[in-house]
Amino acid sequence: xxxxxxxxxxxxxxxxxxGARMEDVAxxxxxxxxxxxxxxxxxxxxxxxxxERLVGSELRRIREAAAGDGPTIDRLIEFVxxxxxxxxxxxxxxxxxLELYARAGRAxxxxxxxxxxxxAFVEGLERLIDAGVRRGELGPVDGRTLAVEIAALLEGTxxxxxxDPAAVDVARVAPEGVRHIVGGLAAxxxxxxxxxxxxx
Numbered sequence: 782x783x784x785x786x787x788x789x790x791x792x793x794x795x796x797x798x799x800g801a802r803m804e805d806v807a808x809x810x811x812x813x814x815x816x817x818x819x820x821x822x823x824x825x826x827x828x829x830x831x832x833e834r835l836v837g838s839e840l841r842r843i844r845e846a847a848a849g850d851g852p853t854i855d856r857l858i859e860f861v862x863x864x865x866x867x868x869x870x871x872x873x874x875x876x877x878x879l880e881l882y883a884r885a886g887r888a889x890x891x892x893x894x895x896x897x898x899x900x901a902f903v904e905g906l907e908r909l910i911d912a913g914v915r916r917g918e919l920g921p922v923d924g925r926t927l928a929v930e931i932a933a934l935l936e937g938t939x940x941x942x943x944x945d946p947a948a949v950d951v952a953r954v955a956p957e958g959v960r961h962i963v964g965g966l967a968a969x970x971x972x973x974x975x976x977x978x979x980x981x
Contacts, residue, residue, distance in 0.1 A: 782820055784810050784811070784812070785806065785810045785812065785817060785820055785821070785827075786827075786830065786831055786834055787810075788806050788807075788809035788810035788811075789801075789806045789809075789810075789827050789828075789831055790831060790874055790877075791809055792805045792806050792809055793828070793831070793874070793877050793880075794874050794876065794877055797876075797877075797880060798824070798828060798877070798880050798884065801824065803817060803818070803824055803827075806827065825889070825890060825891070826890070828881075828884075828891060829890045829891060829894050832881060832891060832894050832895065832898075833894060833898075835874075836895075836898040836902075838867045839864055839867060839898075839902060840898065840901050840902060840905070842860050842863045842864060842867075843860055843902060843905030843906060843909070844905050845860075846859065846860040846905070846909055847905050847906075847908040847909040847912070852918060853909060853910070853912065853913030853916070853918045853919060853963075853967075854913070854918070854919075854960070854963050854964065854967050856909060857906075857909065857931075857959055857963055858956050858959060858960060860909075861935065861955050861956045861959050862952075862956055864935060864955070865951055865952050865955050865956070868939050868942075868951065869951065869952065875942075875943040875946070876943060878939065878940065878943050879940070879943060879944075881895065882895075882940070899932065902932055903925070903928045903929055903932050904928075906924075906927075906928035906931055906932060907924040907925050907927075907928040908924075910922065910924040910927050910928055911924040913966075917970055918967060918970055919963065919966040919967055919969075919970050920965075920966045920967075920969030920970045922966055927962070927963075927966075930962060931959055931962060931963075934955070934958045934959065934962065935955055935959075938951055938954050938955045938958065939951060939955075
């Protein structure tokens, strides 16, 4: 299956989803068309599994960050740095991201796969943020709202990078953007802590 998915990534990056043919994927993978259809009964299913593979590492990373130790902001930045590494590693697949979002605008398995992935992504961020609030590392904030804001910042930065990699340094912009958002809450929490100590 890995060989087929790698071949599909090559073909989709070269021809786009609309132009890609299953026989081209089979030829690139070095398997027969029949063998390909035994694993994936349609191009839509192949795209769906490829999407699941692409987003799987991000979901693992955010779950590990949420379950880890250390200051919340450090874990967030570490997660974002890993997220950027994963995104930039896809190389020629970057334009496929745009096609995925275009397809996600219509009902169907691609939309549902991306929706589920985004929900899990936001939930992981929310758990990490809520833990930071409970530990007094972040000022009071609605964890779900902030999680959506961070997800939007990351997804939007990636889309801008895909459109113009030379103009958007995603490895710098994504972590700095998250640090700007969360840093204010960390400063607010630190200020409240100092104020409480002074009053005591």
